[in-house]
Amino acid sequence: MDPKLTAARMALEEVLKRQPKILGVGSGTTVHKFIDELSRSEFTGKVVSTSFDTTLRLKEKGFEVVDLMSVNRIDVSVDGADEVSTEPLSLIKGGGAALLREKVVAELSSFRIYIVDPSKVVEKPCDRGVPIPIEVVPVSLSAVTKNLERLGVKWSVRTGSGKLGPVITDNGNLVLDLECNRAWELLEEIKSLNGVAAVGVFERDLIDLVIVSDGRKYGKDTMQ
């Protein structure tokens, strides 16, 4: 079976066990499978979305989508990831440029589930070779890139989403992809730069359960 579908089904089991009234729904192709499965399940709660893409899909399936701005607690959330590193347990997210809203949803959630196929799982951060995305308020682009250069972090402005020029996030911001190893060493400095709205690293405090489609599970309640 498609590993994304397997992971989606495993996540649905976890979600239904917890009977959430409000469910956070992440972004990406693995989450697309989850939305399909959720729509065929007995789930009757409301949903909160992390992107326009997810909102449209949820609405298409008839879900009641609650505005993220007006929600102060989400019972469970399900999202994907671009890299899961196990030592320490952490994620790189933002391949779909939805990192800011994904982080807001994760922060508001009481139980956070991430679903991935085995190709996403590595031992050490940056082993998968994906960049660390940051969401940057456009007016601060020069200031942020000047600071990245000062810190010795290689960056590129993300482009290529079916339009000319840079990718624009659902919040009207830019995405910069940072060379992983150096950015990882300097996460705290990068987070504190003026104009950086979100950094696509999700650390242990934002992870309750990672479900890998091959049956591995990582998180607070599982053996690693």
Ligand SMILES: O=C(CO)[C@H](O)[C@H](O)COP(=O)(O)O
């Ligand atoms: O962080 C994300 C979007 O910003 C996605 O969850 C991540 O990119 C994984 O996507 P996919 O399931 O398509 O591999």
